[in-house]
Amino acid sequence: KAPPGVSVDPLRIVGKELKFLSKNIRNLLGSGHPMLDKVAKYYTWSEGKHVRPLLVLLMSQATAACNNSNHSSNHNNSSNSTSSSSSSSSSSQPYNISQPISSPLVLADANPDTSPLTAPAAELEGVFGEDPNILPAQRRLAEITELIHTASLLHDDVIDNAVTRRSSSSANTQFGNKMAVLAGDFLLGRASVALARLRNPEVIELLATVIANLVEGEFMQLKNTASDESYPVFTDETITYYLQKTYLKTASLISKSCRAAALLGHNNTPETVEAAYSYGRNLGLAFQLVDDMLDYTVSSTQFGKPAGADLELGLATAPLLFAWKHNPELGALVGRKFGQEGDVERARQIVHQSDGVEQTRLLAQEYADKAVSAIQIFPDSEAKNGLIEMCEKTMKRRK
Ligand code: FPP
Ligand code: MG
Ligand code: MG
Secondary structure, X not given: OOOOOOOOOXXXXXHHHHOOHHHHHHHHOOOOOHHHHHHHHHHHOOOOOOHHHHHHHHHHHHHHHHHOOOOXXXXXXXXXXXXXXXXXXXXXXXXXXXXXXXXXXXXXXXXXXXXXXXXXXXXXXXXXXXXXXXXXXXXXXXXXXXXXXXXXXXXXXXXXXOOEEOOEEOHHHHHOHHHHHHHHHHHHHHHHHHHHXXXXXXXXXXXXXXXXXXXXXXXXXXXXXOOOOOOOOOOHHHHHHHHHHHHHHHHHHHHHHHHHXXXXXXXXXXXXXXXXXXXXXXXXXXXXXXXXXXXXHOOHHHHOOOOOHHHHOOOOOHHHHHXXXXXOOHHHHHHOOOOOOOHHHHHHHHHHHOOXXXXXXXXXXXHHHHHHHHOOOOOOOHHHHHHHHHHHHHHHOOO
């Protein structure tokens, strides 16, 4: 346990667990069609931050610490770590996850020669990691969250006409829109199979809802405001609408996967599950607010993706909305999605002369603080410190 003031590196805590993530994901994404195989795996080769799987793994560890009364991290690891593949009734596992995942029950049309989903050994490779406090199902959940996120990026880059992603060519630039969209659909399909194989209806429902929420958020974003007027005025509802969109687009995946991680743990109380959800919801909102702020404050090179892109895309995000509150003239620009000559420059100028960026940072800080409070009920552990550190990192990040 880190003493107060000494920072822990969340990446180090679950670093070993994350090592196999991209490899496991590629195993889930194998296709007999060489081109589909290539496009589907394209973003798994770039250096993503793996924020979502990292949170799932930390939450799995931190909530395991909630149930440590009879078998704990004080215990010698060896008693649990070797038993996971042989003992299906081990007290550390509510059910034997290796059975459903490796069962020959596969999609009717899966090609046994080419689909890794039909090769149990390959499929399970790395799923049993080193920490006995993380269950195989929770590791698989971490992979599923990254798959859903990556699918949404493939589609998002088509919608946003993005040229770069993670400092490289975006998939749509590299392979064209049609293949990028289809690859995203393929990822969702494989994520769904892996999800079904967790054999937990509540977790399936949560993650399926996330997929619907991502689309709902993206649809809300197509319009900047609830009203469809050419000259919208700023109201309290403007911010509410933006936050609802932000929840759906970003915080839903983070909050529901944190909740699912707690649900997959053994004997977690409803209070623990609720705390995991609340942490994810608040951190997710902070995360997107910071993202929207960085779009105004960092260079494209630092960001790894085009900066200042939101206005160009016609999007009014938090910094602009807060500026709009005191600059009613922005309404006309919002109404026409910054589409007239000079609109983008004018809007950017008004935002930078206002306190919009600072208000955004303050609101993000409020949510980050709420995320930290949500998990105060967890017993002290390295993973809990890691979750707290993730809130600090979210506020400090530049990319
Ligand atoms: C990135 O936002 C995009 C998202 C957080 C979600 C996008 C969701 C869809 C495209 C709906 C379809 C969903 C699925 C699961 C297929 P951004 O454009 O603000 O961020 P960026 O700067 O990283 O591109
Ligand atoms: Mg985008
Ligand atoms: Mg987008």
